[in-house]
Amino acid sequence: MKILVRQLGPEGVDLQESFAVDRIEMAQTDVLRFLQPFEIKAKVVRAQDEIVAKITSTSRFASFCSRCLEELEQDWSARFTLTFSTKEYPEFVEMDEEIRQELILNLPVRVLCREDCKGLCIDCGANLNKQACQHQHAVKNS
Ligand SMILES: [Zn+2]
Ligand SMILES: [Zn+2]
Structure with missing residues (x-):
């Protein structure tokens, strides 16, 4: 995703691009598999010597609940802001590498099928x- 700095007026610009999942260079595993490309939307404004890009990314993934191990699919989104100096980038900014790194940082780590998933009986x-089972378990506050 490229920002043309000279064409960036005070009103800013909206950019949109879709990133194929393999561009993220993240192993697609059974544990975490993205089902759609990452849709990237950026609102880019210029403030004096700074270019500020507010970015939203959305997609959908398949994974397993980390408590009960059931398969699940969930919508995913991430928001982040990238800033660049016009002194460093007077002509254009190619943001792909920064976007790629932010997407990796925002990947889901611990996924639950629902907030109050009761998990599996350890016995x-x-x-x-x-289902209920005959085992008694102390309520964990985790
Ligand atoms: Zn669960
Ligand atoms: Zn049990």
Whole structure:
């Protein structure tokens, strides 16, 4: 995604691009697999010597709940801001590498099927969202 600095007026510019998942150079695994390209939207403004790009990225991934291990699909989004100096970049800014790094930093780490997922019984392996078992467990505050 490229910003043409000289064409950047005070009203700013909206940019949009879709990043194929393999451009992120992140291993697609069964544990975390993106199902759609990353849709990148940027609102770019210039403030004196600074170029500020406010970026939103959305996609959708498949993974497993880290508590109950059920398969799930979830929408994903990330917001971040990139700034560049017009002294360093008087003509244009190519933001792909910065965007790639931000996407990697914002990848989902610990995914839950729902906030209050009860997880698996540590004794019998029952999925406690779906069934009760005869084991008693102290409520964990984690
Ligand atoms: Zn779960
Ligand atoms: Zn049990």
